[in-house]
Amino acid sequence: MPRLHISVESATLQNGLRVVISPDRTAPLVTVGVYYQIGFRLEPRGRSGFAHLFEHMMFQGSENAPKMMHIKLVNSSGGFLNGSTHHDVTNYFEAVPSNALERILWLEADRMRALKVDDENLCNQRDVVKEEVRVNVLNQPYGGFPWLDLPPVAFRNWPNAHNFYGDFADLDAADLADVQAFFRTYYSPNNAVLLILGDVEPREGFALARKYFEGIPAGAPPQFADTSEPEQTEERRGVVEEKFGTLPGLAIGYRAPKRRTADWYAMAMLDETLHGGRVGRIYRTLVLEKQIAVDTEGGLNYANGDLFDYNGPAQMVTKIMYKPEYTAEQTIGEFDAVIRSVQDHGIPSQELDAAKVKFRSDYFSLVEGGRGSYIPRYGLMHFLACFSLFDNDPQLVNTVLDGFLEVTPEQVQAAAQKYLRPARRAIVVRRPVAAMQKGAA
Amino acid sequence: MATGLSSASCSAVPPLAPERPVIWPPRKRTRLANGLEVVLVESHTIPKFSGELFLRSGNAAVAGQAVGLADMTAAVVRTGTARRVSRQIEEDLRRMGANLSTGAGADTSAISFEGLVEFSEPLLELVSELAQQASFPPAEFERERRQAIEALRIERTTPEFLAGERLRKTLFGDHPYALVSPTEAQVQAYRREELLWVYREHYRPGNALLVLVGDYRAEQMLEQVEKVFGSWPSGRVPATRPPAPLAPCGRRVYLVHIPGAVQAQILAGCLAITRKNPDWIRLGLANCIYGGAFNSRLVMNIREQKGYTYSPRSTVHALRQHGYFTIHAAVRNDVVAATLAEMFYELDRMRALPVPEDELADARNYLSGVFSLGLGTQDGLLSQLSTVYLHELPEDYLENYRERVRALTSEDVLAAARKYFNSANAQIVVVGDRTQVESQAALFGEMRVYDAQGNVLE
Numbered sequence: 001m002p003r004l005h006i007s008v009e010s011a012t013l014q015n016g017l018r019v020v021i022s023p024d025r026t027a028p029l030v031t032v033g034v035y036y037q038i039g040f041r042l043e044p045r046g047r048s049g050f051a052h053l054f055e056h057m058m059f060q061g062s063e064n065a066p067k068m069m070h071i072k073l074v075n076s077s078g079g080f081l082n083g084s085t086h087h088d089v090t091n092y093f094e095a096v097p098s099n100a101l102e103r104i105l106w107l108e109a110d111r112m113r114a115l116k117v118d119d120e121n122l123c124n125q126r127d128v129v130k131e132e133v134r135v136n137v138l139n140q141p142y143g144g145f146p147w148l149d150l151p152p153v154a155f156r157n158w159p160n161a162h163n164f165y166g167d168f169a170d171l172d173a174a175d176l177a178d179v180q181a182f183f184r185t186y187y188s189p190n191n192a193v194l195l196i197l198g199d200v201e202p203r204e205g206f207a208l209a210r211k212y213f214e215g216i217p218a219g220a221p222p223q224f225a226d227t228s229e230p231e232q233t234e235e236r237r238g239v240v241e242e243k244f245g246t247l248p249g250l251a252i253g254y255r256a257p258k259r260r261t262a263d264w265y266a267m268a269m270l271d272e273t274l275h276g277g278r279v280g281r282i283y284r285t286l287v288l289e290k291q292i293a294v295d296t297e298g299g300l301n302y303a304n305g306d307l308f309d310y311n312g313p314a315q316m317v318t319k320i321m322y323k324p325e326y327t328a329e330q331t332i333g334e335f336d337a338v339i340r341s342v343q344d345h346g347i348p349s350q351e352l353d354a355a356k357v358k359f360r361s362d363y364f365s366l367v368e369g370g371r372g373s374y375i376p377r378y379g380l381m382h383f384l385a386c387f388s389l390f391d392n393d394p395q396l397v398n399t400v401l402d403g404f405l406e407v408t409p410e411q412v413q414a415a416a417q418k419y420l421r422p423a424r425r426a427i428v429v430r431r432p433v434a435a436m437q438k439g440a441a
Numbered sequence: 442m443a444t445g446l447s448s449a450s451c452s453a454v455p456p457l458a459p460e461r462p463v464i465w466p467p468r469k470r471t472r473l474a475n476g477l478e479v480v481l482v483e484s485h486t487i488p489k490f491s492g493e494l495f496l497r498s499g500n501a502a503v504a505g506q507a508v509g510l511a512d513m514t515a516a517v518v519r520t521g522t523a524r525r526v527s528r529q530i531e532e533d534l535r536r537m538g539a540n541l542s543t544g545a546g547a548d549t550s551a552i553s554f555e556g557l558v559e560f561s562e563p564l565l566e567l568v569s570e571l572a573q574q575a576s577f578p579p580a581e582f583e584r585e586r587r588q589a590i591e592a593l594r595i596e597r598t599t600p601e602f603l604a605g606e607r608l609r610k611t612l613f614g615d616h617p618y619a620l621v622s623p624t625e626a627q628v629q630a631y632r633r634e635e636l637l638w639v640y641r642e643h644y645r646p647g648n649a650l651l652v653l654v655g656d657y658r659a660e661q662m663l664e665q666v667e668k669v670f671g672s673w674p675s676g677r678v679p680a681t682r683p684p685a686p687l688a689p690c691g692r693r694v695y696l697v698h699i700p701g702a703v704q705a706q707i708l709a710g711c712l713a714i715t716r717k718n719p720d721w722i723r724l725g726l727a728n729c730i731y732g733g734a735f736n737s738r739l740v741m742n743i744r745e746q747k748g749y750t751y752s753p754r755s756t757v758h759a760l761r762q763h764g765y766f767t768i769h770a771a772v773r774n775d776v777v778a779a780t781l782a783e784m785f786y787e788l789d790r791m792r793a794l795p796v797p798e799d800e801l802a803d804a805r806n807y808l809s810g811v812f813s814l815g816l817g818t819q820d821g822l823l824s825q826l827s828t829v830y831l832h833e834l835p836e837d838y839l840e841n842y843r844e845r846v847r848a849l850t851s852e853d854v855l856a857a858a859r860k861y862f863n864s865a866n867a868q869i870v871v872v873g874d875r876t877q878v879e880s881q882a883a884l885f886g887e888m889r890v891y892d893a894q895g896n897v898l899e
Contacts, residue, residue: 028813068736072803075736079810099460131749135704135771141599243701279531357536360557364488
């Protein structure tokens with residue numbers, strides 16, 4: 001069986017910044033990422049949506065690169081740039097021809113050292129973010145379903161349970177003092193990892209990292225709020241109105257095991273057998289065989305994250321778009337029958353073997369691309385960052401697969417019995433307004 | 442608008458290092474005796490391969506029979522063959538670590554797939570079986586039909602879909618490109634015999650292009666391809682070429698009413714050109730400067746200065762027979778008129794004034810640089826190669842593209858803008874709540890109002 005041998009070198013600068021370099025000089029392209037260990041889970045109370053709004057502010061100007069210069073310099077170097085906010089990390093990344101590497105590092109260092117923004121920038125990006133929320137959530141059929149719908153039903157601790165995209169009142173309340181405080185607290189080099197992937201000679205990459213980043217003073221280590229959840233002992237349910245769409249939807253989320261535990265590896269394989277495409281048991285049963293649903297999707301930390309990029313309570317989620325002639329209860333009943341079958345009978349070893357082949361294959365693709373085809377090695381960057389920040393072990397990218405491939409059918413069955421219990425789950429029905437008016441289920 | 446770099450900050454910016462050459466991998470290109478065109482490229486990034494079997498017939502080619510018929514045909518193709526039932530197909534794919542999808546656009550139908558290279562031959566065998574021996578099981582067809590109808594209903598509540606659909610209707614008139622999606626009644630009326638007819642007539646090696654990129658040796662892969670696809674019987678493919686659409690004359694506004702919409706989707710556009718047109722790259726550069734890049738005039742203006750929108754963009758779309766140009770933004774309801782005014786201001790500025798030299802240089806670097814990002818992944822290569830061979834571009838297109846971009850002048854950009862940024866005859870679609878946006882939209886031309894089902898409202 002072919003194994004991954006990704007060359008990964010890492011070092012920590014004197015200010016605590018971790019630097020990870022993965023050289024591959026076949027094409028003259030380099031991907032640079034900076035990940036900060038802060039996401040929407042830990043944004044301040046009363047400031048829902050702030051971590052994401054802040055991400056926008058990081059493109060609004062820094063000490064030596066005023067507004068627009070960042071975007072202009074990356075584009076005119078022949079590359080793309082973007083950023084994204086996740087539960088527990090926020091990333092900034094560029095894919096450029098490799099002759100722009102030094103320039104990109106200069107830019108990232110400049111904004112890590114000193115963000116320089118004003119009220120006008122903040123007002124501008126607040127407006128932009130509101131249109132982002134409208135286009136993705138408020139004016140879109142099934143907007144935010146289920147990644148914004150499940151947390152408030154499933155969780156009790158505010159960091160896990162609030163509106164991650166942000167209530168408009170909270171976005172309006174955010175001011176420059178919030179921006180500067182957030183920057184000081186979380187955007188220090190000792191709370192970040194720099195990644196350089198592709199056409200770079202490691203020695204030169206580390207030298208450039210030191211040249212541009214080592215002078216940035218370390219900050220006080222951030223005090224992370226408690227994100228633990230009280231033990232869940234009862235099924236939780238919620239209903240969300242669907243303003244535009246015509247089909248009812250269901251999202252079922254079960255509390256997942258902690259990352260990198262034996263149960264987590266087993267759960268990931270269980271997830272693959274349940275949610276792995278059209279052959280996964282849920283799609284196969286609900287869409288292809290019973291034809292109660294027209295689509296299903298799901299996964300561990302599904303919808304706005306993945307198996308590796310969380311560092312707090314998470315769920316294995318199933319999304320089901322079902323036909324209006326069925327009720328939510330009928331649909332849940334069919335779903336439960338699929339789960340019960342795994343709990344009672346386990347899964348045949350040949351099914352698990354096939355799921356492992358698929359898992360391994362998809363992992364390779366995630367590492368190679370993972371963000372369409374326009375950011376080479378996005379997935380590698382993302383995994384290396386999470387393995388650095390959460391596990392302090394970027395080499396996991398080469399070895400983590402082994403843990404999944406060693407899972408036994410007995411472990412999968414045990415995980416189903418232990419984790420897929422109603423008392424560990426939350427269910428949200430997304431119910432079309434038209435159906436609600438008719439009083440249908 | 443791009444701000445110039447101040448000299449103080451400029452001194453700190455590290456210059457670009459000397460470029461390393463961009464080298465596109467060699468293509469092994471051949472045509473089998475049955476007419477199948479094959480393009481093979483090695484890429485050893487991961488132990489996988491990625492491929493696409495294109496049939497050069499999509500929904501436009503069969504629109505005379507029924508709208509969207511090629512898409513439904515493709516959907517049912519994967520649900521059974523003479524040798525495997527649906528469940529077997531799906532289980533075999535998983536065993537090979539493969540993903541596969543089928544579908545059709547305006548110009549092509551395609552079977553797209555990727556998987557572990559250790560299973561390349563059985564995966565190609567399955568693809569070949571889908572292309573030659575699909576059995577169109579009636580029950581699977583009925584299931585797909587119902588799913589397609591539910592998907593259509595949801596599409597009709599999606600602002601971006603409604604905007605695109607309406608614009609295509611206004612630009613393409615009687616041409617099949619006008620119809621991006623069937624109605625529910627049309628899907629309801631599809632007959633299995635029609636699907637079989639599309640399959641028989643169009644799934645032919647002489648009508649097909651197979652592109653494979655991955656971690657293999659090209660000579661060995663060619664042997665596999667010959668073994669698997671060599672016996673696919675050839676057949677004649679009817680050539681259809683509907684007359685060219687008439688370019689709409691005069692600015693018009695089409696308002697699609699969604700009660701309760703909290704945002705307005707604006708999509709304006711005009712007819713443009715295909716990729717084979719010698720002006721294609723010139724127009725691409727003009728588009729970059731106008732609204733095709735983050736660092737473009739449109740984005741700077743209506744996002745970074747005014748905060749009207751999150752993701753404004755302009756795009757040049759190339760279909761096989763015709764192309765078109767679009768400008769898009771989803772904006773808050775009270776700035777529909779202000780946004781349209783800025784869109785046209787920037788468009789007319791492109792038509793009136795030469796682009797300054799530094800802005801031009803930035804755009805040239807952007808376009809030539811991002812073009813090579815596809816080199817980094819198997820998927821990226823597959824997509825670049827598919828574009829070249831589907832659109833029948835010159836064999837050295839990839840190799841010469843960057844130099845051609847770098848040779849463009851501000852006169853080229855001005856000429857392209859004047860020719861193709863046809864602001865006087867642009868068609869404007871606004872999708873939103875008419876009570877919020879109607880009076881603003883009406884300022885920009887004679888207006889018609891539709892509901893989401895396509896009925897004219899008064």
